[in-house]
Amino acid sequence: MPAPGGVGAAQPTRQLVMSSTATITFGLDVLRKASRIIAAQQQRLAGAGAVWQPGVREQLALDEVECWQIGYGLMRHSWRWASAKELETLAKLITELPLEAMPPSGALPVAMPPILAGALAGGLLPCLEGALRRARHAPKDGADSALLALLVSYGQQGGLWPLVARALAYGEPRQAAALVATLGKALRTFAVPLLKAGALSTGPSCPLAECTAALARQLLLDTVDWLEAAGVRGGPAAAAATAASPPQQQLVRLLLSCAVCEWHPPLCDLVSHYTTLMLSGQIDVQSAAYSRDVAAMSAFATLRNRWxxxxxxxxxRSEVEARAVPGCAAAGEGWRQLLLGSLGVVSALGASLAAAPRRGEGPHGARGFDSMGPLAEACCCVAAALPREVRAAAVEAGVRAAAVAGGGAAGSGAVGGPSGRARPGRGSGGPALLAAGWSLESARGLAAALRAKREEGTAVAAVALEAQLGQWVAGGGEEGSAGARSAVRALGRLPQIDRAARALPSDPADAQSMLRTCDNPACDNLSGESEADLTLLKADV
Incomplete structure (x- = not known):
């Protein structure tokens, strides 16, 4: 037996040790050369066709996966040392994936795009999720925050939606669900709370919180745009063909159910928080100090009112479908519970109605964040879907408005909050505005603003809504909602809205099982690289 260190002894593995900056420079150089070699091989393969020797196509696919692994490995481990130029180069691994727009028919094919296969196998979904989780621990100037900012910019140009939608549809289910869950947890536990806490602050904002919220907003807006434009066309046969596609099923469950339920409530809560501050006079939307906040909140309000x-x-639709099956009435409650529960739509829309322009104020919304057309669509559809709850809110608004008028209170304004940015005056609120809600005056003002903007069709719907509120307040037809249904039928965009609604599953609860995450809504654990890797402990009851 050879002596230790002799001829037969195992030799130590040699390792190349480089500095942090040299690692990323060397890695990018390797990545560029590998990409050029693969591109040249792909061109030769396309030209040779069936003549090409067997096995080369499969080997090329493996090479592509390895190339993506190098790139996403650099993003995970070397990102913090990258210069601005290197940062942009690495981000192109995501932003320059040559994917076409989502299919206009609303149906995804069974086979994923070849270019996406390598990226997913190389770690695209964990890379995106890891950036969100790591950025939480370096929110001000971390490189992962910079990546999120680049993704938001890319999303605003329309490029992020085709990538994320396909990645969720074709990706490994646990990885795709983990990304949805992580973004939801990031919104719920730090992004929206930080934005709410900074509403009255004069200090600098948190870039990570803004980028996280903007990322979710852009993806949700792109989703509803696609659903309204595509949906499921061609009747029952087309619907059956669409449902038969496994990628389509996964996309519906993750993006159209889980993401809406996870991402939408905290964003709606953010809009409601700012609206309450505005109605109470602590924020003056006419002040230049709030111009940036007003632009952001208007975008979030538009997202809410589109969905x-x-x-x-x-x-x-779910309620009607459930009633048609004996003993299954409770099965259609999922979306209704979401609207009434975590979204709190009746009070949220009541506050937005209270902020709508009054007579003589013009069509531009002197106090609020909402565009009048989408707000009217949301109010009409919610009144038709939740007539009992909206009727109760309308009656309460009438009683409160009468009490305010009887007490002589006027909406003269309120002093500013601790930041000193809020000022009394034209944009301030007061008791009268806080009491308005689902009042006849609010609905009347909404209709007037729509007519002033020449949105006649939506104005007709708002007038029908006003008539329905009047009947409820007067006590006639307490259980009736014919006026609300008439308001919905008057909406010019009803076909697009219904097209999107048909694409949603009958109950969102079925998809929630895909999200392997803590049931505790206060859980803010974003440690590790993925939600799927966390150990879930039974919470104390």
Whole structure:
């Protein structure tokens, strides 16, 4: 037996040791050369066709996966040392995937795009999720925060939606669900709370919180745009063909159910928080100090008001479908519970209605964040889907408005909050505005603002809503909602809204089982690289 260290002894493995900056420079150089070699091989393979020797195509696919693994490995482990130029180069691994727009028919084919196969196998989904989780621990100037900012910019140009939608549809289910869960947890536990806490602050904002919220907003807005434009066309046969596609099923469960339920409530809560501050006079939307906040909140309000009609129509449809099956009435409650529970739509829309322009104020919304057309669509559809709850809110608004008028209170304004940015005056609120809610005056003001903007079709719907509120307040037809249904039928965009609603599953609860995450809504554990890797402990009851 050879002596230790002799001829037969095992030799130590040699390792190349480089500095942090040299690692990323060397890695990028390797990545560029590998990409050029693969591109040249792909061109030769396309030209040779069947003549090409067997096994080369499969080997090329493996080489592509390895190339993506190098790139995403650099992003995970070397990102913090990258310069601005290197940061942009690495981000192109995501932003320059040559994917076409989502299919206009609303149906995804069974086979994924070849370019996406290598990226998913190389770690695209864990890379995106890991950036969200790591950025939480370096929110001000971390490189992962910079990546999220680049993704938001890319999303605003329309490029992120085709990538994320396909990645969720074709990706490994646990990885795809983990990304949805992580973004939801990030919104719920730090992004939205930080944005709410900074509403009255004069200090600098948190870039990570803004980027996280903007990322979810852009993806949800792109989703509803696609659903309204595509949906499921061609009747029952087309619907059956769409449902038969496994990628389509996974996309519906993850993006159209889980993401809406996980991402939408905290974003709606953010809009409601700012609206309450505005109505109480602590924020003056006419002040230049709030111009950036107003632009951001207007975008979030538009997102909310685009989705609420779709969710309300889906809730109505699910209720009708459930009643048609004996003993299954409770099965259609999922979307309704979402609207009434975590979204709190009745009070949220009541506050937005209270902020709508009054007579003589013009069509631009002197106090609120909402565009009048989407707000009217949301109010009409919610009133039709939740008539009992909206009737109760309308009656309460009438009683409160009468009490305010009887007490002589006027909406003269309120002093500013601790930041000193809020000022009394034209944009301030007061008791009268806080009491308005689902009042006749609010609905009347909404209709007037729509007519001033020449949105006649939506104005007709708002007038029908006003008439329904009047009947409820007067006590006639307490259980009737014919006026609300008439308001919905008057909406010019009803076909697009219904097209999107039909694409949603009948109950969102079925998809929630895909999200392997803690049941505790206060859980803010974003340690590790993935939600799927966390050990779930039974919570104390």
């Amino acid at each position: 609420l009609p779709v969710l309300a129509r889906r809730a109505e």
